[in-house]
Amino acid sequence: MRSALTIAASDPSGGAGVQADLKAFSYVGVHGCSVITCLTAQNTRKVSEIYEVPLKIIEAQLDVILEDIKISTCKTGMLYSPGIVNLIAKKSEEFDFPLVVDPVMKASVGNDLHKKGFVESMKTALIPKATIVIPNIPEAEVISGQKIKSIEDMKEAAKKIHTLGCRYVLIKGGHLAEKKATDILFDGKDYRLYFGKSYPKDLHGTGCVFSALITALLAMDKTIKDAVEEAKIHMCNIIEYGYEIGKGHGMANIMAETSYSEDELKVIKALAQSVLELVNILPVSLIPEVGINFGYALKNAKTSEDVCALEGRIVKVGEKIGHLGGFRFGISKHVARMILTVMKHDPNMRSAMNIKYDEEILDAFSSQGFSIASFDRSEEPKDTSTMKWGTEQAITQQGKVPDIIYDAGALGKEPMIRILGKSPEDVVKKLKPIIK
DSSP, X not given: OOEXXXXXXXXXXXXXXXXXXXXXXXXXXXXXXXXXXXXXXXXXXXXXXXXXXXXXXHHHHHHHHHHHSOOXXXXXXXXXXXXXXXXXXXXXXXXXXXXXXXXXXXXTTSOBOOOTTHHHHIIIIIGGGOSEEXXXXXXXXXXXXXXXXXXXXXXXXXXXXXXXXXXXXXXXXXXXXXXXXXXEEEOSSOEEEEOOOOOSOOEETHHHHHHHHXXXXXXXXXXXXXXXXXXXXXXXHXXXXXXOOSSSXXXXXXXXXXXXXXXXXXXHHHHHHHHHHHXXXXXXXXXXXXXXXXXXXXXXXXXXXXXXXXXXXXXXXXXXXEEOSOEEETOOHHHHHHHHHHHHHOTTOOEEEEEEOOXXXXXXXXXXXXXXXXXXXXXXXXXXXXXXXXXXXXHHHHTSOOSXXXXXXXXXXXXXXXXXXXXXXXXXXXXXXXXX
């Protein structure tokens, strides 16, 4: 059993702080240890009191844990004062495990959670010791000294924070005005973007849970990049199924999260990365009225429960592109039926997506040498699945699984082009020359 340590404040409402961290550790299958820095009196509406634990008690808690239990990773949450920050920075010199720093500065309800001098101590003492620092937009603005209003601003701020001495910087994008919920990881050289859905809910403890999941996954020997990506995937459900427990902010719902197998996580990650790339390159003109869905099946998939797809769709929002929902198995019967039918003929062809029908687009696919087949909806028997029947018809016509299957629509049915591939990456690769 691996063990992870959280150094943070106690939240009696159970939604944030040490309580949230321990729940997140447990979900990943990691034993959680804790060092309490502050006792707070707070609920879902307010923080009324903060009691700073004496430094000698904080140090004593940390010493007894480290002398007895092998810690694989440690995270810091609410440290509150320069004294606590400096103590943890000094003690971290004894650590032989990764240090995750979540620079908590403000509660969900708006209260400041730090004393004068805290930020400077973080910048000069603790951040230089960190393996990864995980600020949200307001925190990143304070640490970097610049306003953040765009993805490019996030990149610039990450670069500035990295110069303080940490190995990685992950800036969370949920507070951006454009609400893209795209996080940026910077390692001093390269940027990596992590796509997510923005939610209208104001939930208590999401930042704590996210950094705790990353901490626990690092304890399980995940790389930084994989730990962030996997934590991001888990957060979709945790936020989507947040619940109301008091009269103020809701709670992030760790209990709603599904435990994925390694194969399932590989499928979700591949689909998530391709969707991220797609929404950054896709012209609005290629989005059909019903939106775009994108699916990827497990090897040897048998039912729709074995196919992961977008929980919502990629849609037009004015002149921009929006993505509704996360990624989930069994969520789309439509794209699943198509993929499952294709896999009966070629088990390696496990991914598919739809785009707007246009003869010029079909000509472009043809000019690139892609194989194209179609079916006629007017010939569809009653009480059948269009995707199952139509896909079978197109494959029979072609004599093999084609790259493209289209139909010209019918009364009340929008015409559609569907791209097939071995993986989401393969599907996007086929679409790129058409976009150009």
